Amino acid sequence: MNELSFFERIEMNFIKDDRWLYIWDGFCLTLKITIIATLIGLAIGVTIAVIKTTYANNHGKKCVSVWQTFGQMLLSFFNGVCNIYLTVIRGTPTVVQLLIIYYVIFASVKIDKTLVAIIAFGINGGAYVAEIVRSGIMSVDKGQMEAGRSLGFGYFATMRHIVLPQAFKNILPALGNEFITLLKETSVSGYIALEDLTKGADIIRSLTYDPFMPLLTMALIYLITVMFITLVLNFIERKLRAHDR
Numbered sequence: 001m002n003e004l005s006f007f008e009r010i011e012m013n014f015i016k017d018d019r020w021l022y023i024w025d026g027f028c029l030t031l032k033i034t035i036i037a038t039l040i041g042l043a044i045g046v047t048i049a050v051i052k053t054t055y056a057n058n059h060g061k062k063c064v065s066v067w068q069t070f071g072q073m074l075l076s077f078f079n080g081v082c083n084i085y086l087t088v089i090r091g092t093p094t095v096v097q098l099l100i101i102y103y104v105i106f107a108s109v110k111i112d113k114t115l116v117a118i119i120a121f122g123i124n125g126g127a128y129v130a131e132i133v134r135s136g137i138m139s140v141d142k143g144q145m146e147a148g149r150s151l152g153f154g155y156f157a158t159m160r161h162i163v164l165p166q167a168f169k170n171i172l173p174a175l176g177n178e179f180i181t182l183l184k185e186t187s188v189s190g191y192i193a194l195e196d197l198t199k200g201a202d203i204i205r206s207l208t209y210d211p212f213m214p215l216l217t218m219a220l221i222y223l224i225t226v227m228f229i230t231l232v233l234n235f236i237e238r239k240l241r242a243h244d245r
Contacts, residue, residue, distance in 0.1 A: 013213040019204050023214070026200030027221055033117050033196065034183045040122030041182070042175075045129025048082045050159060052130070053137050055079040082130070089127035095188040097124055102192045113194045117186065125182050132174045136167030169240055176233040180226050187222075197221060 004012065014020040055075050089097065098120040106116060140163050148158030168175075190199035201218035205211045 009210060009213050013204055013208050013210060014217075019207065022195070022200035022203050023197065023217060023221070026195055026197040029114065029195065030183070030186050030189075030197040031225075033114065033121060033186050033189065034179070036118045037121035037125055037186075038179050038182055040118065041125025041129045041178075044122065044126025045131075045133050046164070048085070048126065048130035049133035049137060050156075051075070051078050051082055052134055053159075054155070086127050086130060089124055094121070094124050094185050095191055098188060099191060113189075113192050116192060117189045117194055117196075121182060121186060124185070125178060128178055128181075129175065132171050132178060133167065135174075136171035137163055139170050140166045172237060172240070173233065176229065180229055183225065183229075184222065 014023070055078075058072065058075065061072075098117065101120045101123075102113070102116045137159075144162050144166065145155075145158055148162040149155070153161065186196055187198040189196040190202065193199075195203070197218055201214040204214040208214070
């Protein structure tokens with residue numbers, strides 16, 4: 001392999017038989033999984049964060065009616081479920097969760113592997129987003145909740161219109177880092193034979209027996225993508241800071 005020139009190696013790895021499509025199609029699939037899984041994780045995370053915050057704010061309060069007692073019991077149940085979910089997801093590796101979902105949960109169901117990856121990474125990301133969002137909610141001054149209630153908003157309306165928007169401003173960098181982490185974690189999708197970016201580069205390597213070019217290209221694509229996301233996040237942060245002033 002060393003006797004080939006640089007351009008001959010490019011031709012062999014990427015141009016011959018349109019092998020560059022393994023990289024391109026894999027990159028598109030990686031982005032698709034990451035974006036949709038992030039949205040699922042965000043929905044799960046916000047829901048769990050609100051449940052846990054609501055439980056913490058109401059735990060120990062004296063109930064004056066049967067409905068309040070029932071509400072406390074229901075909230076306690078959901079909080080317990082959330083705690084189990086967070087413990088299990090954060091305590092086990094992502095690749096193990098992916099394998100269990102594909103080979104155990106959906107073992108008897110014919111399902112698209114891309115959908116399996118989206119579900120697995122969405123569930124995994126939700127556990128980490130939940131703690132990020134919860135910390136953001138806790139960083140908002142308690143007076144904001146009282147101000148919303150004094151304006152006539154209910155608890156959840158205040159949370160939605162006043163508390164959460166301020167919380168998201170505070171946690172934007174952490175959410176951005178979680179998105180970047182999820183992007184890189186999708187590289188284990190090949191364990192269920194999904195041809196993402198990492199698998200695409202590995203396929204080229206197996207065809208050409210030249211690991212340097214495809215693996216270096218894969219690494220550069222990940223690096224450039226992360227750098228681009230970081231630039232976008234920094235731009236949004238500057239705009240938000242300017243708006244605050």
